[in-house]
Amino acid sequence: MSHDPGTSTGSRGSTNRSVSTTSRRRFLVSGAAAGATALAGCAGGGGSDTLTVGHVLPTSGTYALLGESIMNGFDLYLQQNDGQLGGYEVETVQRDTAGETDTGVTITNEFLVQEGVDALVGPVSSAVAIAMMQTVQQESSAIWLNANAGDYRVTQDGCMDLHFRTSFNDWQTSAPLAQWVYENVADNVVLSYADYAFGQNSKNFFQEAFEEAGGEVVGEVAAPLGTDDYSPFLGDIESSGADAAFSFFAGSDAVNYISQLSDFGLDDELTQTGSGFLLSEDTLPAQGEAALGKYSLLHYTATKETDRNQTFVSNYSEEHDRQPNVYACQGYDSAQALDIAASNADSTDASDLASALSGAELDSPRGEFSFDPDTNEPLQSMDVREVVQGDDGVENEVVATIDDIELPDWGCSL
């Protein structure tokens, strides 16, 4: 049981934001006078010389770490550019969504209507993103840099010219791995996943691509989100007789699944593969040796040996005393995308920013990528990583990079 409750994890203490920030605390203090704060924000900004950015991110609850990493990445880019993006002074407003759908929508609405932000950055959760779509479309007053929420339905159902995924979509972190698994690991798999939208999407996308490649899915195991003990589920995985497994689990679920699979000795019998969140910077320290020899797919890997990435890693580590994770890279690229949009558009108008960013190319730490002009999805390479023993515990090593991936458009044509 113990479903990582949405209960508050307490506010994140002192926020060392380097830029002018309307902090959560200030909002709380201002309370009913939120309108006044908004006015002050606008007046202080001096109209079109500032670019106001609203962070729709969680700083408490299950996704607090993700939200903070995105802001850290965003701030790093901003700091490297003297607090300016595209020649505009940047003013940041931030409020805690706590990963809750209703709160996320309320904050979005407030940012758009009262704060008059020019850009939205976030959210972490896809449920929040899907709920935000209507408001963003209705107001059409800000460009939306989606710094994490990967549900493909934002493109399928939304297909909005203002929405840019500076992150990934759930097809990208699952389907492209299928061909690689079929060619390098096994021609039959069992699928295990966290039973919620993202897990189900990942499973379906992988299955489709794996069967298309000629492989066979011999079993399927769905565990509720927030499962603590996976041993009752291991039976079905074992009895499927599969040579490999593809899984989607994230956060503490990923820690429990991987460690317990290894505790029960099942990883001797099959090769574990999965979407990158299964074996990522935030889970590997807890998974330890249980993670060794397992494969996963993601668009960013901190250990990737390119100059661009090494620079990013050392700059980030200097600021935060730890390696950047994929979320920090997404936050960094959100700032970078906004920089490009604002300098190309020479305007803070939402539709100007969006048309300036359409099709644009980004020199990201993950590698160069561009926005698909039809969907505003990132056209990016994906890394296949294997967990190996590093100097400082276990770490991911890129063993293959899948380029030129043809992304579905889900009926969206901008």
Next chain:
Amino acid sequence: MFVEFSSVLRATMLGVQLGMTLALVAAGLTLIFGMLDVINFAHGSLYMMGAYLGVTVSAQFGSFWLALLIAPLAVGVIGAVIEVFGLRALYGRNPLYHILLTFGLAVMIQGLVVEIWGGQSLRIEAPASLAGTVQLGPVEYPVYWLFVLAISTLLIAAVWLMIDRSDLGILMRASAHDTEMVDALGIDVSKVFTGVFVFGAVLAGVAGVLLGASRSVNPGMGFGVIIETFVIVVIGGLGSFKGAVYAALAVGLVTAYGALIAPSVTDIFLFAMMAVVLMIRPNGLFGATEAA
């Protein structure tokens, strides 16, 4: 639906183990209520502190056993501080005060945990001597998980005997039953209260360390476990240790079998179970008349 025997066996082992470890947490919750009439929402946080302190001690000294010894004792100290400086002033007042204080403490402890250890999941390294698996009929079972099952069962049995048979147990039950009379007989009741609170905290701390090496340690675990243990304590009867043990076993097995048969509705089933018990026996299965 066809379920293999090996899966049933694996689920049964997990169910009993879950039952016993949850009983360690629930024991403190129910004893504290039985004796002090306090509903301690911070009890899950004590379990969480056991796990986090276990992570730190085992990482620092490289010894799981030291963690199993030190972390629960440290949690006991935290429990003592909460009882002496927090709850003591509120005994006899409206239970709402207890709920406000302990719930506030739980939120504070969670915030503190995020500040100190961060939001990502951690894990205690299980001792090398308990690594590997053993063959139990058709299933391979991790030695460590068997150890958790054994040690928590032993602890629960020991606590049961102590409450039932020892002088200390009699004193505890007497203090709960008639505080004034025990006080009049020259026994310092407030010390008994502190003792019970600390004892409950230590048991929760032990459970935290034990499960911290088989599950992830994360800031949400305190609130996660408190929901499960409340279900257990309500089913077993608020204040009843025996009730908590039986109910914990039932909840553990339902959780494990539920995962096997219909994972998505297991939680609903647990709450339905609680609702039915409350309708038939509002004081829980072993409630009130048979306190402690």
